[in-house]
Amino acid sequence: xxxxxxxxxxxxxxxxxxxxLAREAFTKMKATEENLNWRLNxxxxxxxxxxxxxxxxxxxxxxxxxxxxxxxxxxASKLAEVLCIVRNYxxxxxxx
Numbered sequence: 068x069x070x071x072x073x074x075x076x077x078x079x080x081x082x083x084x085x086x087x088l089a090r091e092a093f094t095k096m097k098a099t100e101e102n103l104n105w106r107l108n109x110x111x112x113x114x115x116x117x118x119x120x121x122x123x124x125x126x127x128x129x130x131x132x133x134x135x136x137x138x139x140x141x142x143a144s145k146l147a148e149v150l151c152i153v154r155n156y157x158x159x160x161x162x163x
Contacts, residue, residue, distance in 0.1 A: 092128075099124035100132040107141045117145050 071089055073082045099121055106115050125132070125146065134142060 096124055096128040096132065099128075100134070103132075103142060104134055104138050107138045107145070108135065112141050115145070117149055122146070122149055 071082075071086050077085075103121065103125075106112070109115075125142070
């Protein structure tokens with residue numbers, strides 16, 4: 068995590084609270100990144116259901132997360148699946 072800059076007009080309380088909040092967000096992001104890298108690397112990755120927290124963390128910090136290439140591809144597939152669910156659209160219906 069990068070250092071947090073204290074601006075001249077920022078009170079010490081605001082700085083401490085902001086730093087604490089940033090560290091908590093960073094910890095959550097890293098936990099999600101590690102979990103997704105671990106879970107989507109298995110052969111049964113299609114069985115995994117992304118949690119709302121997973122999707123939220125990827126939406127907020129996805130550009131800062133590091134994924135193995137195969138995990139990134141699988142995550143893209145899972146996110147597309149979530150999008151279809153949100154839009155009440157099942158791409159498999161067209162195959163029938």
